[in-house]
Amino acid sequence: MSHIYLHGVRIDNLTMERALSLACERAGEPCWVVTPNALMLDACRKHPAYAELLNRASLSLPDGAGVLLAARHAKSPLRERVAGIDFGEGLMSLAEKEGMRVFLLGGKEGVAARAAERLRERYPRLHVCGCFWGYFEDSAEQSERLRYVLTQGKPDILLVCLGFPRQELWTAENLPYLTHVRVIANLGGTLDVWAGDVQRAPVPVQQLGGEWAWRMLHQPKRLAGLPALARIAFWRERE
Numbered sequence: 001m002s003h004i005y006l007h008g009v010r011i012d013n014l015t016m017e018r019a020l021s022l023a024c025e026r027a028g029e030p031c032w033v034v035t036p037n038a039l040m041l042d043a044c045r046k047h048p049a050y051a052e053l054l055n056r057a058s059l060s061l062p063d064g065a066g067v068l069l070a071a072r073h074a075k076s077p078l079r080e081r082v083a084g085i086d087f088g089e090g091l092m093s094l095a096e097k098e099g100m101r102v103f104l105l106g107g108k109e110g111v112a113a114r115a116a117e118r119l120r121e122r123y124p125r126l127h128v129c130g131c132f133w134g135y136f137e138d139s140a141e142q143s144e145r146l147r148y149v150l151t152q153g154k155p156d157i158l159l160v161c162l163g164f165p166r167q168e169l170w171t172a173e174n175l176p177y178l179t180h181v182r183v184i185a186n187l188g189g190t191l192d193v194w195a196g197d198v199q200r201a202p203v204p205v206q207q208l209g210g211e212w213a214w215r216m217l218h219q220p221k222r223l224a225g226l227p228a229l230a231r232i233a234f235w236r237e238r239e
Contacts, residue, residue, distance in 0.1 A: 164188065
């Protein structure tokens with residue numbers, strides 16, 4: 001599997017189909033999946049420790065048109081965009097077909113449960129073995145409780161949707177306790193979309209690479225990230 005580096009972050013050059021295959025076929029230890037986008041790359045540019053954290057993952061998927069554009073400017077084009085939410089959809093489809101157990105971690109109170117309910121409407125045989133909200137305290141007591149819930153649920157797939165970099169920090173810290181999990185995917189705001197709280201851009205907008213603009217139009221607070229997106233999308237490696 002080939003890869004490139006953007007601002008010190010490894011980006012795997014693979015298709016969605018290949019990403020799903022590698023994630024689910026990995027044996028011996030959990031497959032940790034991260035989904036860097038332009039804003040995450042800009043944060044890594046400022047804080048190299050974040051890049052080191054992302055590079056610990058098993059798979060690093062190019063999430064966002066900005067990442068693909070940056071790769072082209074760096075003369076290292078990627079095969080395709082592998083959006084985190086689409087990767088998550090693929091995992092849910094595979095989980096239903098293969099009888100894998102899924103645990104949803106993240107979102108405000110009730111978000112994960114609503115996401116699970118709506119997922120079951122689309123994947124009737126999907127087994128969601130547990131949900132846990134994302135605003136838990138980062139304390140030893142709460143961490144132990146969450147680990148217990150995860151151990152009891154015995155998930156094959158764990159979606160950690162706490163936002164960057166909290167979800168990656170949590171995964172790295174808890175990875176030694178999650179050896180029974182086959183796939184751990186850090187998927188940001190995916191649960192909010194699945195729960196119906198956030199509307200995703202129409203498919204034609206996604207295909208044109210304009211999902212970032214759609215998000216900013218419908219969530220004005222995201223406009224603050226526009227300079228960072230431009231920095232990454234049009235970044236060129238120094239000669």
